[in-house]
Structures are given as C-alpha cells and as structure tokens.
Amino acid sequence: MSKPGTLRVTTPSDREIAMTRAFDAPRRLVFHCLTKPELLKRWGLGPPGWSLVVCEIDLRVGGAWRFVMHGPDGTEMGMRGVYREIVRAERIVQTESFDDPWYPGEALNTTVLAEEAGETTLTIRLLYDSQEIRDAVLKSGMERGVAEGYDRLAGLLDSLRVGEVK
Amino acid sequence: MAPDRLDATFAALADPTRRAILARLAAGDASVTELAAPFAMSQPAISKHLKVLERAGLISRGRDAQRRPRRLEAMRLAEANEWLERYRRFWEGSFERLDALLDELKTKEKKRGRAKR
Numbered sequence: 614m615s616k617p618g619t620l621r622v623t624t625p626s627d628r629e630i631a632m633t634r635a636f637d638a639p640r641r642l643v644f645h646c647l648t649k650p651e652l653l654k655r656w657g658l659g660p661p662g663w664s665l666v667v668c669e670i671d672l673r674v675g676g677a678w679r680f681v682m683h684g685p686d687g688t689e690m691g692m693r694g695v696y697r698e699i700v701r702a703e704r705i706v707q708t709e710s711f712d713d714p715w716y717p718g719e720a721l722n723t724t725v726l727a728e729e730a731g732e733t734t735l736t737i738r739l740l741y742d743s744q745e746i747r748d749a750v751l752k753s754g755m756e757r758g759v760a761e762g763y764d765r766l767a768g769l770l771d772s773l774r775v776g777e778v779k
Numbered sequence: 780m781a782p783d784r785l786d787a788t789f790a791a792l793a794d795p796t797r798r799a800i801l802a803r804l805a806a807g808d809a810s811v812t813e814l815a816a817p818f819a820m821s822q823p824a825i826s827k828h829l830k831v832l833e834r835a836g837l838i839s840r841g842r843d844a845q846r847r848p849r850r851l852e853a854m855r856l857a858e859a860n861e862w863l864e865r866y867r868r869f870w871e872g873s874f875e876r877l878d879a880l881l882d883e884l885k886t887k888e889k890k891r892g893r894a895k896r
Contacts, residue, residue, distance in 0.1 A: 620871050634874050638881035645884070646877055656876040 627744040632737045640726035640733040644702040647724065648672050657682075667691075674699060678707065694719070702726060709739075718742040788855070791835035796820070797828050801837060804851040808841055814849065 691712035
C-alpha cells in the first residue's frame, strides 16, 4: 500500500494557482490515470457521492476534452477545454472552462509529472487571464481557489494556536 | 455559511496586517492604540483594517466605552476553517482514490511481467 501524499496549494505568480501532490507510482501510470476515461472515471473528481458521468478525451493537440460530474443532490457540473500541448508521461497543457461560468474567460491548466525513485510528483498550475480573475477565484469560495484561502487560514490558525498556548 | 460572508472572510484574511492583528487578538483583547503600536501605521489606517475585520465578523467590540477593546470572534474562524476543510477533502478524496488505483495498476503490471518470463 502506498501512503497518501500531502496536497499542497500555492500561488506561484499573480495570475496562477498551483497544486502539488506525490504518488507512489511511475509517472507513466499517473499519466494513464489522467488521460484514459475508463481510469479517470474510477478515481473520479470530487468527494464521495459525486461521479464523473461524462468523460470524453481526444488526446492530441487541438483535441477537445469534456467532463460532466453529478452530485448527490442532483447537481450537475460540466467542464470543457482543448489540449494545447502533450508530452506523453510528462506534460499536458489544456484550456478549461465551466458550462456554468463563474469567472470570465478560460483558465490554462499545465500538468507536469516528475518522477524520482519510482515516485511521481504531480503539479497542476492554473493560469487565469488576469490577477483580478485569479483573485476573484481565490475569494469566490468555490472550487480550487478556496485551497489557497485554506493555506492562508492554516497559517493564521497556527499563529492563533501559538497565542492560545501562552 | 453564506457565500458572501465567506467572500468577506477571505478578503479580510488576504492582508498580512489584518492577519497580524488577528494573531495579536488571539493573545487577548486590545484597544486600537495597543493594536496600532507594533505597526508603522497611523491609527486611522489601523482603524480601516479593523473595520474590514469587523464587517467580516472576525472581530467585535467590547463593552468598555473608553477603550472599545477589540475581541477575536473565534467561532467565525472555526466556521470558515470547517468549510475550507470540506473543500480540501474534495480534492484529497479524489487523490486517495487515485493512490488505490495506481497500486492496483502496479500489481497488474508486476503479474504480467512475471507471466512473460
């Protein structure tokens, strides 16, 4: 059994949000899990109760991808985009936008897989059109953006705990 | 928690001075003068930050009419933290399932490798 890694969320630049997570497997396998619909549907996207009901991937530059997720209360969330760059087992660059848009424009998603001693580090960077949009995502309390807020809050809570001990 | 309240909380937490003020208030109530002391900032500038924190529900004012000490609203922080933890679990749940799937794929490959030999 592999041990679950720690999910880290950072803001590498004014317009970006990044997520990093390590997996105990070669990057070739991680790449399969990120790009093959039959595998993607198995680890899904979301908490228990959510499922990936539509997962279409045309894995070539200029090819489209489309996901639709169903929630336990009948909520439906659709996402789509186009592949811009594909380096097998190493790197994927794709656009992404939501059917029900909650920020203007598209985000550019860059996924990088780095392997060391059989362990793969997955990094997902999301680039938005402007700092205003990135900040709006961070403040919206929705989707990925919240994780950055969580990081800020975690730091704050740590400092508060120090205060309590005194 | 209502989404607009969350917006206000994240906006309030996005500033280092305001985070420092909250950390200070975690050690105990403090007046505006006391809060302004560690910062190279005018009292009106600190008051502006305090207004943002107050609107976000992160601090409140004490009864003492003279000092008007500010107090940390710890419940509000705990609520925000709980909401954010749910969000983190949104991703972590998926990645834990991916861990399990990768284990399964590795085992299958090993078996296939042995069968070939």
